[in-house]
Each structure stands twice: as C-alpha cells, then as structure tokens.
Amino acid sequence: MIPLKLSAIAEFCAGELVGADLTIEKVLTDSRADCTGALFIALVGERFDAHEFIDVAEKQGAAALMVSKKVESALPQIIVEDTEKSLGQLARLVRQEVNPKVVGITGSAGKTTVKELVASILRIKSSDNKESVLATKGNFNNHIGVPLTLLELTKEHEYAVIEMGANHQGEIAYCASLAMPDVSVINNVEPAHLEGFGSIEGVAKAKSEIYQALDANGTAIINLDCEFASQWQEEFIDCHKVTVSRHKDAHFSANNVHLNSAGLVTFELIKRHLTGKESATISLQLAGFHNVSNALVAAAICSQLDVDIETIKRGLEEAGAVKGRLNLIAGQQGTLIIDDTYNASVGSVKAAIDVLVNKAGEHVFVFGDMGELGTESAHYHKEIGQYAKDKGVSKLYATGKEVAHTVEAFGQGAKYFADKEALIATLLSEINSTQIILVKGSRSARMEQVVQALQESQQTEKRGG
Numbered sequence: 001m002i003p004l005k006l007s008a009i010a011e012f013c014a015g016e017l018v019g020a021d022l023t024i025e026k027v028l029t030d031s032r033a034d035c036t037g038a039l040f041i042a043l044v045g046e047r048f049d050a051h052e053f054i055d056v057a058e059k060q061g062a063a064a065l066m067v068s069k070k071v072e073s074a075l076p077q078i079i080v081e082d083t084e085k086s087l088g089q090l091a092r093l094v095r096q097e098v099n100p101k102v103v104g105i106t107g108s109a110g111k112t113t114v115k116e117l118v119a120s121i122l123r124i125k126s127s128d129n130k131e132s133v134l135a136t137k138g139n140f141n142n143h144i145g146v147p148l149t150l151l152e153l154t155k156e157h158e159y160a161v162i163e164m165g166a167n168h169q170g171e172i173a174y175c176a177s178l179a180m181p182d183v184s185v186i187n188n189v190e191p192a193h194l195e196g197f198g199s200i201e202g203v204a205k206a207k208s209e210i211y212q213a214l215d216a217n218g219t220a221i222i223n224l225d226c227e228f229a230s231q232w233q234e235e236f237i238d239c240h241k242v243t244v245s246r247h248k249d250a251h252f253s254a255n256n257v258h259l260n261s262a263g264l265v266t267f268e269l270i271k272r273h274l275t276g277k278e279s280a281t282i283s284l285q286l287a288g289f290h291n292v293s294n295a296l297v298a299a300a301i302c303s304q305l306d307v308d309i310e311t312i313k314r315g316l317e318e319a320g321a322v323k324g325r326l327n328l329i330a331g332q333q334g335t336l337i338i339d340d341t342y343n344a345s346v347g348s349v350k351a352a353i354d355v356l357v358n359k360a361g362e363h364v365f366v367f368g369d370m371g372e373l374g375t376e377s378a379h380y381h382k383e384i385g386q387y388a389k390d391k392g393v394s395k396l397y398a399t400g401k402e403v404a405h406t407v408e409a410f411g412q413g414a415k416y417f418a419d420k421e422a423l424i425a426t427l428l429s430e431i432n433s434t435q436i437i438l439v440k441g442s443r444s445a446r447m448e449q450v451v452q453a454l455q456e457s458q459q460t461e462k463r464g465g
Contacts, residue, residue, distance in 0.1 A: 001025050001151050002097055006064055009039070010078045012093050013086040015066070019076030022064055027090065027151045028057075029144065036061030041083050043144070044068065050083075084144070091147030092178045095160070098153040100134070102179050103301055106164045106172055106210045107187025108203065109348040110294045111141070112322050113286070114187055115163045117298035121315025122159045125307050131156040136163040139443075146175040159305070167196040167372065169206050176213030183304045184210045185221035185297055189228055190347040194374035204228045214239040219304045221297055224248050242304060244296040246289075252300045254292050255279075259358060263328075267292050269299060269316075271309055280313040287326045287338075290351040324448060326355055331454045334433030336361070340440045341447040344370045346380050349440055353384075353391050356438040363393045366427065366450055368420075368441025369400035378405045385409030399423045400445055420446075424453045 003025050010017040026038040031053040040057040042050040042065065054071050065077040066086060080086040095102070103118055105111050119135040126132040134157045136149050141163040149162060164175045176184070186207045189200065197203045208228075211220045216238055222229050224245035233241060243250040246257070250272075257267040266283045284291055299312045307315075321327050324342030331337040336359070340352045349370065356363050365388050373380050385406035388396060396414040398407050399422075407414040417423035427437075427450070437454065441447035 001027060002094055002154055004093075006039070006076055006078060009066075009090060009093075010080075013066075013078065013080050013089045015078040015080035015086065017076065017078050018070065019064075022076055024064060027087075027148070028062070029087070029148065031056040031060060031062075034060060035063075037063045039064045039066060039078075041066040041087050042068070042071075043083050043087070087144070088147045088174070088178050091150040092180075094153050095150045095178065095180060098155060098157055100153065100157045100160045101183075101305055102181045103159070103161045103305075104164060104176055104179055104181030104184040104210050104213070105162065105187065105301075106166070106207050107185070108190035108192040108207075109345045109351075110187045110290070110297075111163045111165065112139075112342070113291065113294045113325060114185070114297050114301075115161050116322055117295060117316055117319050118301050119161050120319035121298060121302045121307055121312055122161070122305065124315045124318070125302075125305075125311050126158060129156065129158070132158040133161065134159065135161040139165070141165040141175075142167075143171050143174055147178055150178060164210060166206050169197070169202070170209070172206055173209035173212065176210050179213075181210070181213060181218065183219045183221065183301050184214055185301060186210060186223065186226065186228075186232070187294070187297055188223060188226050188347065190345045191373060191376065191380055192345040194376055195372045198374070204231075208232060208235070211236045211239070221300045221304075223293065223297060224250050225293065240304075242300045244293070244300050246293050246296065252296045252303075254296060257289060257292055263287060263359060265289060265291050265295075267295075269296070269309070269313070271299070271303065278309045280309050282313055282316050284316060285318075285320055287328065288351050288355045290347075290354075326352060329451065329455055331431070331435075331437060332428070333431045335431055335435045335437055335454070337451060337454055338436065338438040339448070339451045340438060341445075341451060342443070344368075344440055344442045344445075346370065346383065349384050350387055352438055352440050353388050353393065356436060357391045357393065359436045361436040362395070362432075362434045364395045364397070364435050364437045365393045366423070366437060366439045366447070367396060367398045367400075367403050367406055368445030368447040369402045371442035371444045373402075377402050381405040382409040385411075385414070389413075397423055397427060400441070420449055424450055427454060 024039045028038045040062040219240045244252040255268040260266045271278045327339040329337040381402045382405045396410045399417040407416045
C-alpha cells in the first residue's frame with residue numbers, strides 16, 4: 001500500500017483519530033495474520049465481530065486500529081461509523097492516488113483464468129518492471145476481497161487486474177465503484193448463484209453492473225457468444241465497445257481451433273480493425289475448447305491497453321494453469337486425473353466433460369454438488385447427468401445431496417455414495433491404467449480431497465488449464 005498518515009485516513013473516512021498520527025503502509029482484517037506495522041480494521045458480520053479480537057491483532061503486531069466503537073487499547077485508533085464501509089472508502093482513496101489502468105472482470109465462469117491471462121500479457125509488456133501489475137489473489141473477488149486487493153496498490157503499479165464475483169444484486173456495482181475500471185468484461189452468464197439472483201436474467205442483471213461503472217472513456221468487452229450480448233450493446237451506448245466471439249464475426253475471433261499433440265488448445269487469433277486485420281497462431285498451456293473464449297477476451301482487454309498482438313501471443317502462451325482448473329495429474333495405477341475442483345457451474349462442468357471425452361481411454365466422471373442453484377438445482381444436476389451420458393462418459397461416481405439427480409439421469413454405469421470416504425474406497429479398488437478420471441464439484445463440495453487420494457505423487461504436470 002502507499003504510505004498514508006492515520007489523520008489522512010480518518011479525514012477521508014469521516015472518522016476520529018484517537019492517539020498518535022502514525023504512517024501506515026499495510027491494512028489487514030484478519031487478526032490471525034502477521035499484522036506487524038498494519039492498520040487492523042475490525043469488521044463486523046452476521047456471525048462475527050472482529051472487535052472481539054483486538055487483543056489478538058495487537059499480539060500479532062498491529063500498529064493501529066480502525067473500529068466502529070472506542071476500544072480499550074494503547075494503539076492509535078480511528079473510530080468510524082461503519083468499518084466495512086470505511087474499508088471501501090480507503091480502497092477508493094488508494095486507487096485514486098495510484099491511478100493505474102484498471103481491468104474489471106466478472107462472469108459466471110472463467111473469471112480467474114481470464115485474470116491470469118491478462119496479468120501474464122501485461123507482465124510481459126512491462127517486463128522492465130515486474131512489480132507493475134497487481135492482480136486479484138485467490139478468490140478475493142467479493143465486497144471485502146476487492147477493497148483489500150486495491151489496498152495493495154503502490155506507486156510501482158501501472159495496472160490492476162481486478163476479478164469481481166457476487167452472490168446478490170449490487171455487489172459488483174459496489175466493487176466496481178471502488179475499482180473504477182478502464183476496461184471491463186462480462187466473460188459469460190450461466191446458471192450460478194441462482195439462490196441470490198433468482199433467475200438467469202437476475203444473474204445477467206447483476207453482472208451488467210460492471211459496465212454501468214464505465215465512464216465515456218471506458219471500454220466494454222462484449223462476448224457475442226453470450227445470449228445477453230445484444231442487450232448489453234443496446235443498453236450501454238455511451239462507452240466504447242469491443243466484441244469477441246468463437247463463432248461469429250467480431251473484433252477478436254478464432255479460426256482453426258484444435259487440440260495439439262499434448263492435448264492442449266491451439267488456434268488462430270484474428271484481430272480486426274478499421275484498416276484490416278492481424279493474426280497470430282496461439283498454443284495455450286490450457287486444456288478445453290472453452291479456453292479459446294477466455295483467451296479472446298484477454299486479448300481484447302489488453303489490446304485496449306496498447307498491447308501489440310505479438311506481446312499478446314507471448315502472454316497467452318506463457319500463462320500457466322490455475323490450480324484446480326483442468327490440471328492433468330498422474331494418478332495411481334497409471335491413471336490420468338483431470339483436477340477441475342476449483343469450483344463448478346453448469347457451463348464449466350460441461351466444458352470439463354468435453355475435455356474428458358476428448359482423451360483416449362475409459363472416461364470416468366467423479367462429481368460433487370454444484371452449489372447455490374436454488375429451486376432449479378435438481379433440473380441442472382439432471383442436465384449434467386444426461387450431458388455426460390450423451391457425450392459417452394463410461395462411469396459416473398457421485399457424492400453429495402444434489403448429485404443424486406445426476407446419477408438418476410445418467411442411469412446404468414452411475415454409482416451414488418453417501419460420503420467421499422466410500423467413494424474414494426470404491427475408486428481405489430476399481431482404478432486401472434486405462435482410465436481418465438475427471439474430478440469436479442463446487443468449492444463447498446471439497447472434491448480436491450478425492451484428487452489427493454487418487455494422486456500417484458504430489459507433483460502436478462505442467463499441462464492443464
């Protein structure tokens with residue numbers, strides 16, 4: 001973080017400073033972390049109140065506190081009305097002071113992959129300054145994670161690549177109001193978090209908040225392969241728009257898409273502009289045809305940040321796999337495991353099944369629940385079972401509550417297990433060298449435990465996506 005005096009923070013957040021006016025260069029909200037020299041912000045949620053852990057933060061080295069009520073402490077404290085709101089205000093201050101070029105990324109699936117591809121390209125563009133690109137770490141993409149990411153900005157940063165997720169209306173609008181993106185994209189819209197949004201239309205409405213935050217100088221990257229693309233093009237007429245598509249004419253499109261000898265995606269990237277077009281052959285270190293769309297989106301974003309097509313090509317090709325996203329791992333008894341356990345939506349499960357059946361061998365699908373699908377959950381889990389059967393998956397092993405519907409739709413060749421322990425035991429007893437095993441489920445299903453049990457070693461191959 002850029003150095004800020006406590007008095008400046010208090011003024012910007014309409015708070016009262018009690019105690020010494022220190023200079024702070026780090027902000028934390030987790031009292032269990034190394035808080036040395038940090039401003040500890042005591043957040044309050046439905047089931048927690050971090051004011052109860054002030055003493056822990058002190059022992060961890062906190063230098064100052066931000067609280068919503070005065071606390072007993074020798075440390076300087078900024079007293080504000082709402083610590084969560086003040087966290088966002090402080091993040092906005094830092095973003096304004098550093099003023100990098102900001103990329104905002106949302107969507108139902110592929111956000112993290114697009115973020116990593118964009119960051120890879122921008123790091124190559126700024127190779128003389130490896131600290132010039134800040135990108136969201138892990139899943140810090142909600143109303144707390146986004147401000148914490150922005151607070152990591154320093155004067156060294158030229159770019160900030162900010163991933164934004166949401167489980168209710170208004171969350172992306174809030175995050176975008178802090179990040180103030182120069183370029184934004186909705187990667188796609190799929191049935192995900194339906195409990196919070198009510199319908200696929202509700203998901204689309206929530207995601208479109210990222211475009212609403214763009215000013216007249218901003219750029220919206222529109223994925224024409226999304227069913228809501230025409231709606232967004234008509235609705236957001238005041239900002240510049242750049243289109244991408246795997247299947248239609250667009251500013252960025254793809255030809256000659258195929259899997260190379262390593263099973264990874266190769267395609268010709270086409271960039272169209274007023275004076276003609278440019279092209280480059282791209283060989284991704286990522287599996288799955290869906291990653292062509294992710295790459296097109298990343299290319300379109302970076303083109304708006306004055307990145308040439310050769311640098312885009314290098315950045316796309318040098319980007320590695322995201323952990324838990326179609327990683328290919330050596331399994332016991334000579335099997336190949338496809339670890340896609342990072343999360344699961346209807347679209348990402350289907351994309352993973354497509355990767356599975358494109359590999360030679362006996363196709364085994366190990367599935368845990370897809371979360372937050374609301375009243376449509378049974379329908380979508382049945383849809384996955386039918387899709388896997390139609391694609392030629394040989395066996396389905398499933399555990400969880402909702403996957404019972406998947407087992408029913410798949411029919412013969414499917415087995416349901418009451419818990420992961422029973423599933424793992426059966427898999428290990430039946431495993432053989434001809435099998436390709438896809439493991440997939442939402443984060444809440446913790447299907448990475450199955451992957452760990454099936455691995456031959458802890459060494460992940462460099463393939464995957």
